[in-house]
Amino acid sequence: MRAALAAAVLVALAATGCAGASQEQASGPVEITLWHGQEDNSAKSIEKLVGQFNQSHPDIKVRTESGGATADGMLPKITAALTSDTYPDIAYLYGSWAPNIARNPKTADLSELVKDPAVGWTDFWANEREAVTVQGKVIGFPAVVDNMVVLYNKKLLAKAGVQAPGPDWTWDDFRSMAKRTTDPKAGVFGTTWAISGGEEAVWGLWPMIWQAGGDILDPDHKKAVFNSAAGQQALTLLRNMTIDDKSVYLDSSPAEKGQKLFESGRLGLFLSGPWVLPDLQAAKVDYGVARLPGTNGNHETVSGPDNWVVFQHDERRVKAAATFLGWLTSPQQQLVWMTDTGSLPIRESITKLPGYQGYLKKYPGIEVVSANLANAKRVRPATTRYPRVSSFMADAIAQTLLGKTDPKTALDQAAAKSDAALAVPGS
Structure with missing residues (x-):
């Protein structure tokens, strides 16, 4: 399964638009659910990006929901959903919650996947990688990063x-x-x-x-x-x-x-x-x-990095979730998200994209906060x-x-x- 996961994300990060086509489909597109917990501009932006992904990846259908809670209230919602087997494939969770959620056997382990060079794992800031890893178990992808x-x-x-x-x-x-x-x-x-x-x-x-x-x-x-x-x-x-x-x-x-x-x-x-x-x-x-x-x-x-956490339903759905997150966290998609919301770059390579200067102009002072990510070397204890x-x-x-x-x-x-x-x- 892990080799298949790595292959799925490799294709997605290559931005060929054909990741979904490489999956073996027995009964139509793989359908997965995303609980994003976002509001206002952030909610509109994630819906827009998901729409673009669904159009370019016909073998995967991502369905978005708020999860019935804002980001602040997502942990109790997910905890209850895991107990009743009504949990999504992906959920937005604060990084400080990672130790709580990682212990659940229904949380996927993507540790082998992120070793693939195509994932670009070291392109994420060090504190983000630390926040999404609990005792060697990588439970998802970085979602948002900030700093004081x-x-x-x-x-x-x-x-x-x-x-x-x-x-x-x-x-x-x-x-x-x-x-x-x-x-x-x-x-x-x-x-x-x-x-x-x-x-x-x-x-x-x-x-x-x-x-x-x-x-x-x-x-x-x-x-x-x-x-x-x-x-x-x-x-x-x-x-x-x-x-x-x-x-x-x-x-x-x-x-x-x-x-x-x-x-x-x-x-x-x-x-x-x-x-x-x-x-x-x-x-x-x-x-x-x-x-x-x-x-x-x-x-x-x-810093307080947040995570897109992946949950285990079956192999096909985990593969689809990984493919989607590989696409969503790629530099090009992240620049769209950042420009819409004012969020910081979760990958260092984003700062080298041509459109990055336009993002800086839209949010005066954001260049100082962005550069300060290099000073965010540790996270709060996991x-x-x-x-x-x-x-x-x-x-x-x-x-x-x-x-x-x-x-x-x-x-x-x-x-x-x-x-x-x-x-x-x-x-």
Whole structure:
């Protein structure tokens, strides 16, 4: 089966338009179902691309559905569908869910397929390949990649006499810019940080720890190590900015008020990603984009790759799913998707296509975010216990920034709770 899979994708990636014709059909076209979970422009774009594929591949029929959920709610939908045998052939799932879904025997294993040179596996960014691989099992193809950058309000920085971030700026520079930009009388803050208890409170701290030589968990994912000197250094910086400088707006709303503050001209620096650029354009914000501040020249960032996960029905359907995903993730199709949605290139070779410059012009600042993919070297730990680890860290951040405890105590307590969760069998 795996050899047949590789052959199917080889033909698809060669863009001959004949991949479907190479399949042995006993009873007409192979029909597969895709749950995409997309909305608005993203939904329209995927429907358009699927239509093009169906026209050029008469031996495969891809039927699209939302899956009855947005991308945020896809995991419980898929989990229920796998239990009741009503699951699709392909589903869009966040990369952080990979450990949960990979354990299900109905999830296909494409490990041998991606070794074929025609797949161009190394053309995908390293963090994408890591996010779609769980204990050596490749469960699908990369779907979307992003990364964290710093957005800055040009007018606020100029008013405060602050120069725009340079390529070699540091976290000390970040702190200084935030402090100088803060204007309590005008209701303007230097930056913001979430304390709502969700992942948005945590993921900005991880690159600060990575840059300083630390990590989240040990290599075996059995023990938390974020309470190292690197972790204490990162959280202490945030604590000093919040309590001493009073330059941080603490966002306790799950709705994330930070973006609204930035859009309304009341926030100087905003840690976020490419998904907000269309909103900023609509709000007519005069913004700039910079990569994250660095530590000792290291500007590593955090990324959240998502996956097209393939599920096992029978050999013919897995072959068809692989052929479709090989086509969908090819550079030409991805450039269409990116131009429609503002998503980043999931393959390095896309940046060399002639149409790539038009994509950059459509989304001002996207070139910085795209180039920053080279700084997205790691992903969050591939363990089913990560959500609990994240929640413990989020609480540690909130307690520290609210002045209820010190960074070391907060991190040590979060690490102890994480170690207990990681010790549970099956993590």
